[in-house]
Amino acid sequence: MTDRIRGALLGGAVGDALGAPVEFERIDGIRSRFGAAGIAELTEAGERAGAITDDTQMTLFTAEGLIRARVRAVATGSGDVAAVVDGAYVRWLATQGEPSLRAAAEGADGWLAGVRALHERRSPGSTCTSALRGPHAGTVDAPLNDSRGCGGVMRIAPAGLMGARSGGDRFDLGCDLAALTHGHPCGYLAAGALAELVGRLADGDALGPALDHVERRLAERPRHEETLAAVHAARALAAGGAEPSSETIAMLGWGWVAEEALAIAVYCALVAADFAHGVRLAVNHSGDSDSTGAIAGNILGTLLGYDAIPAAWLDQLELREVILRISRDLFAAYGGDQSPDPEAGDWWERYPGH
Numbered sequence: 001m002t003d004r005i006r007g008a009l010l011g012g013a014v015g016d017a018l019g020a021p022v023e024f025e026r027i028d029g030i031r032s033r034f035g036a037a038g039i040a041e042l043t044e045a046g047e048r049a050g051a052i053t054d055d056t057q058m059t060l061f062t063a064e065g066l067i068r069a070r071v072r073a074v075a076t077g078s079g080d081v082a083a084v085v086d087g088a089y090v091r092w093l094a095t096q097g098e099p100s101l102r103a104a105a106e107g108a109d110g111w112l113a114g115v116r117a118l119h120e121r122r123s124p125g126s127t128c129t130s131a132l133r134g135p136h137a138g139t140v141d142a143p144l145n146d147s148r149g150c151g152g153v154m155r156i157a158p159a160g161l162m163g164a165r166s167g168g169d170r171f172d173l174g175c176d177l178a179a180l181t182h183g184h185p186c187g188y189l190a191a192g193a194l195a196e197l198v199g200r201l202a203d204g205d206a207l208g209p210a211l212d213h214v215e216r217r218l219a220e221r222p223r224h225e226e227t228l229a230a231v232h233a234a235r236a237l238a239a240g241g242a243e244p245s246s247e248t249i250a251m252l253g254w255g256w257v258a259e260e261a262l263a264i265a266v267y268c269a270l271v272a273a274d275f276a277h278g279v280r281l282a283v284n285h286s287g288d289s290d291s292t293g294a295i296a297g298n299i300l301g302t303l304l305g306y307d308a309i310p311a312a313w314l315d316q317l318e319l320r321e322v323i324l325r326i327s328r329d330l331f332a333a334y335g336g337d338q339s340p341d342p343e344a345g346d347w348w349e350r351y352p353g354h
Contacts, residue, residue, distance in 0.1 A: 002331045003305045004202045005161050009063070009327050010320070011275065011301020012157055013056045014313045015293030019283035020045040020053050023123070026286040027246045038246070038284035042316045050316035053122040055294045056323070058155035061092040062177065063326045064112045064351065066158055070333040071340055072353025079353065081168065082176045086137045087354070089180065093132045095119045101135040111350050115322055125151040131181035140175055143183025150261035152178025154291040156191040157298040160198030162334040171196040171217045182258070185223035190258035193218055193227060194295065197266075201302040207269060211235060230259035231266060238270035246285040254287025261288060265295035275300045275308040 021043045022030045030038045042050045065081075065088030072079040090100045091113045112118070127147040131138060138144035159174045174195025178188040193214045200210035211231065218228045233252055242248045252267060253260030265282060272278025275297075282296035283289040301309060314320060329351070333340050340347045 004302050005331050006306040006327045007301035011297035012294045015279045015297025016055045016290050017050045019289035019293030023290045051318050053290045054124040055154045061088040062155050063158035067333045068351040071351045086180050128181050137180045140179045145183045147182045148184035148186040148257045150258045150291045152182035152187050153191040153258045157198050159195040170199040186259045189227040190262040227259045230263040234263040234267040244271045249285045255292040256288045264292045268296045269299040
């Protein structure tokens, strides 16, 4: 399990970093810059190659919130996981220099918010920031907005990595965490689908059976039709034998909205010869390249494991050690042999349970 957790989080970060330099470019511009094959290696985005974006920043805070929720549950016997993760997102917003009307009194405690590199703004999504600035969080039953943007699904992989000890439903948790900021059913159902998919892969399922299960879970939910159709389209396109290319990906959309981002990532995972091939394919199109790269990296990293990620990419990746640390702690909290003891070591200091 620990190899798949590392693979999921570092794979997502690598995909994010690979797509970051071309996020807002059309494919003809990408090919003009990098050649007919498009971008193929980590390239400078901002001041360095391998730089992550808000996608990975928010994924780290998702994981941190889940760990803190586990520490709280062990210490007190209770806890609202979504509320604790919402607090983590508010701390992320503070790293971006923005206040929230629901900022917790404890402020930016714990160790993650103290990582100075996370305080750099990396084009954060407007729906996430506007939702987190407000006085209360959204829910599936009481949405804040009608956004179906991919800002909910691109950060959700940790919700699928919690293991049996969580005692919860990964699909429902993915929906609940995305609905904190994104109120359209596609915005949160795509997140629930990704959390369930990552969880199934982490448990050892093959990709096809895992997707079969995801489709069944989607079909159970109200207003699932668009999200389920997007997953169906991705699977049909992969099975159809068309040459994988940016032109083929365009048949699924651009990835700016959640169901399209999920569909593109699923398609790329299905046709991938290996991790690098799938993630390169996921970023070379005229849409939201960093988010589709991140989601494809989450899926392929979970499916293939940490060692499948090219070492040269990992060596260049910004905050690699931070991501590894979160991966280890997420496994210790939910997948290890023993629960974290808030009274032992520095668990409560690093992950205060509130």
